[in-house]
Amino acid sequence: EKLCFSAVFELNDEAKIVKEWFGRTVIYSDRRFTYEEAQEVIETGKGDLSEEIKVMDKLAKKMRKERFRNGAIGFEKAEVKFKLDEHGMPIDVYVKENKDSNKLIEEYMLLANKRVAEFIGKSKGKDGEPKRTFVYRVHDVPVTDKLNNFAAFANKFGYKIHTKTNKEISNSLNKLMNDVHGKKEQNVLEQLAIRTMSKAIYTTDNIGHYGLAFDYYTHFTSPIRRYPDVMVHRLLEHYLKGGKSVDDDYYENACKHSSHKEMKATEAERNSIKYKQVQFLH
Numbered sequence: 001e002k003l004c005f006s007a008v009f010e011l012n013d014e015a016k017i018v019k020e021w022f023g024r025t026v027i028y029s030d031r032r033f034t035y036e037e038a039q040e041v042i043e044t045g046k047g048d049l050s051e052e053i054k055v056m057d058k059l060a061k062k063m064r065k066e067r068f069r070n071g072a073i074g075f076e077k078a079e080v081k082f083k084l085d086e087h088g089m090p091i092d093v094y095v096k097e098n099k100d101s102n103k104l105i106e107e108y109m110l111l112a113n114k115r116v117a118e119f120i121g122k123s124k125g126k127d128g129e130p131k132r133t134f135v136y137r138v139h140d141v142p143v144t145d146k147l148n149n150f151a152a153f154a155n156k157f158g159y160k161i162h163t164k165t166n167k168e169i170s171n172s173l174n175k176l177m178n179d180v181h182g183k184k185e186q187n188v189l190e191q192l193a194i195r196t197m198s199k200a201i202y203t204t205d206n207i208g209h210y211g212l213a214f215d216y217y218t219h220f221t222s223p224i225r226r227y228p229d230v231m232v233h234r235l236l237e238h239y240l241k242g243g244k245s246v247d248d249d250y251y252e253n254a255c256k257h258s259s260h261k262e263m264k265a266t267e268a269e270r271n272s273i274k275y276k277q278v279q280f281l282h
Helices: 035-044 050-069 100-122 144-155 166-180 186-196 227-240 248-281
Strands: 002-011 017-027 079-084 090-096 136-138 201-203
Touching (some): 002 100, 002 227, 017 100, 035 050, 079 248, 100 136
Antiparallel strands (some): 136 201
8 A cells, every 4th residue: 555645537538637636545556567568558459457558548649649739849869778787787778769658657647747736826725815836847938049059950951940939949849850750860959959948947936838838837746756746745735725825935945956956866867877888888
């Protein structure tokens, strides 16, 4: 048995929300799947809970399609993984594939994160207070100079990036991601496209999430126990109990601290991958 904070949804055939509920739960996993096991069920239509997985996959694909229709950007950078021996030395290196089972989980996590943020951000607090302090995950529009430089670079490979409106930018970048797939310039253009974007951060000042095309977004799902998720859980419970808005400055400082630590962690992850790659080449 595991103690959890859950977002529970009932969806119709068009992946629209019929009912939703947030609260503390106790869960007991009757069957746990690896991504590979779930992928096999999606591909073959056979195996444990095959009907349930097929329904979830169908709904996830509808949510994903709508997200891109609304202007979301589909960055799928290559994720390098290693097989290590008993001494931690790399004996093989491979690129992790992002298949339908990964995308299925991603869509439901995005749904929970978005709806929790909307539940707090859009609703009025006690006594009609207009804004309740909350922890958001925000992503600003791209910096014009960086975007123009990237567009000029991509143009040398024969790819056109339109930079006039946000919708044009997102459509161009999605077309680019599709067009470069499987080509020798794929990795360099994908990496540069990601670095052209503004960095997503944690803040109490909600400006929306440009990359996901969401007006409200947070990190409620907590697969790696991020501290911002813990803050979100505590604040959500506080407001569900009818609590008044909390001190904004305290949470903004905690958000800045979390964003800074996230950058350090990302840097450490990149360095560790480079280190293992060099060990493998050696």
